[in-house]
Amino acid sequence: MWATADESRDDIIGLWHRAWAHADVTIETLPIDAPGSVRWWQHTPVTLHHILVHVLAEVNRHAGHADIVRELIDGRVGWRRPSDNVVQGDDAWWADYRERLESTAREFA
Template identity: 80%
Template sequence: MTDLDAKANLHRYLREARRALLGKLDGLSEYDVRRPLVPTGTNLLGLIKHVASMTAGYFGETFDRPFPEFIAALDEDAEPNVDMWATADESRDDVIGLWHRVWAHADATIDALPIDAPGSVRWWGHEPVTLHLILVHMLAELNRHAGHADIVRELADGHVGWRWSGDNLAEGDEAWWAAYREGLESTARKFV
C-alpha cells in the first residue's frame, strides 16, 4: 500500500464517520438536538460543535494552516466545555454551517499535504506530529463521539443504528428488543 492509498483510506473513513455523526441530528427538533440527556450534559449539537472545533485545530493550526474564523474552544483562555453546547445565539444551521466550513478546510489540508507532513499540536505541549497521526487521531475522536451520539439519539427518540434505519442492528420488533433487554437485565441481576 502506498502513502497515497493510506491517506485516501483514512480520509474516506473520516468522511463516513463525519456523515454518521451529522446524521444523528436528522429529524430531531431544535430542542432535542440541544437537550442534555446524561449527567455530563452531552448533547447532539454540542458533539457537532466540539468535533468542528477540534477539527479546525488539528487540521488547521497544527499544520500552520489556521482556520480563518475564530473558534472559542481553541483560545488558550477558553471556558471549560465552551465547545460542548450551542448557545442560544447559535442556531442549528450556524453549528452545521461551521461544521461544513471546518471540514472543507480540513479536506483542503489533507489534500494539500503528504501523509508524512510534519506539524505540532499546541495543546499537546507542542508535540511533533505527522498528518498520518492526526488522521488516525481524528478518526478515533470522531468515531468516539459518534458513539456518544448513538446513545444520546437513542435516549432522545429511540432511533438507533449507524445509518438510517438501524441497518447494522439485529432485526427485531419492539417486543423482541424488550425481551432481549430483559434477558440482559436478568443476567445482570445475578451479580447484585
C-alpha cells in the same frame, strides 16, 4: 467545544462545513508525513497521519455520544490517563463547567 444558546443550528452546521472543507484541502494538499502542531497538545510533534488517526479514533469514540452514558457510570473520560486527556481543573472548576453546559442544554429543552 460546545454550542451556546446564541448559536443557531445553521451556525453550527456552517462551522462544520467550513472545517470539513479545510480538512479536505489539507488532506489533498499535504503529504501524509507533513509535520504540524496541535495547540492543546503542547509541544508534542505530530504529522498529518497522526492527526488523521486521532480524528478517526475520536469520531469512533463519540459517534452517537454513547460514551456520555459510560462517562456518567464510571466517571472516566477519554482513553488515556485523565491527566493527559482533559483540561485540568479543580472540583469547583468542573462543577462550574458542568453547570454552564447543563444550563445551556436546559435553554434548548
